[in-house]
C-alpha cells in the first residue's frame with residue numbers, strides 16, 4: 001500500500017486533527033506543508049478547493065478533516081477512534097461536527113483577532129519550520145496576506161467577541177462532560193476527544209502540540225491565554241494531548 005499524502009498548514013486546527021489521527025494509528029504518511037496566501041493558487045489548480053486538510057491515497061481524495069478521519073478509520077481500523085456501540089458512535093460524530101462547524105471557526109476568529117496584528121510574530125509563527133529567507137519574505141508580504149485572511153475568516157471585533165463566548169461554552173462543555181470518565185463519550189479516547197482537544201488547543205498551547213511556537217508571545221496572545229489559564233476545560237485539553245497525542249508518523253515530504 002502506498003503512503004497517504006497530506007496537504008496541510010503547520011499551524012492550524014483542522015490539519016492537526018488529521019495529523020493526530022494518522023500519528024495515533026501509526027500510519028506512515030507524507031506531509032506537504034503550504035503557507036496561507038500562496039497555498040490557494042496551488043490547491044485550487046490541483047484539487048478545486050483551497051481549504052486544508054486534503055488527503056490523497058490510492059486514487060481517493062478526501063477534502064475535509066471529518067472525511068479524512070472517516071477514511072483513515074475505515075482503512076486503518078486498528079486503534080479505533082470511533083466507538084463500537086452505534087449510539088456512542090453517533091454521539092461522538094455529532095460532537096465532532098459541532099466542534100468542526102461551530103467551535104473551530106469561533107476559536108480561530110477570536111484567537112487570530114488577538115494574534116494577527118503582531119505582524120512579525122504572526123508571520124513567523126505561520127511560517128514556522130521554513131528557511132529563514134522564506135520567513136523574511138513572508139513577513140514582508142504578511143500585511144497583504146493578513147488583510148485577505150481577515151476578510152476570508154470574518155475576523156473583526158464583533159466576531160472575536162462572539163468567538164470568545166463560544167470558546168468559553170466549549171471549554172465549559174468539555175470540563176463538564178469529561179468529569180465522570182475523563183472522556184466525552186463512554187470511557188475511552190475517541191474522535192470526539194481528538195477533535196475537541198485539537199479545536200481548543202489554542203486556548204492553552206499544550207506542550208505536546210507538535211509545532212514549534214516562537215517565544216516570547218506577543219501581548220495580545222498572552223492576554224488571550226491569560227483569559228483561559230485556570231479554566232478546567234484547559235486541563236482536559238492538556239491531559240488529552242499528554243496522554244494521547246503520540247509522535248509523528250510522517251515520512252519524507
Ligand SMILES: N[C@@H](CCC(=O)N[C@@H](CS)C(=O)NCC(=O)O)C(=O)O
Nearest residue numbers: 012013014050051052053064065066
Ligand atoms: N471544516 C473544514 C475546515 C477546513 C479549514 O477551515 N481549513 C483551514 C485551515 S485550519 C484552511 O485551509 N484555510 C485556508 C483557506 O481556506 O484558504 C475541515 O474540517 O476540514
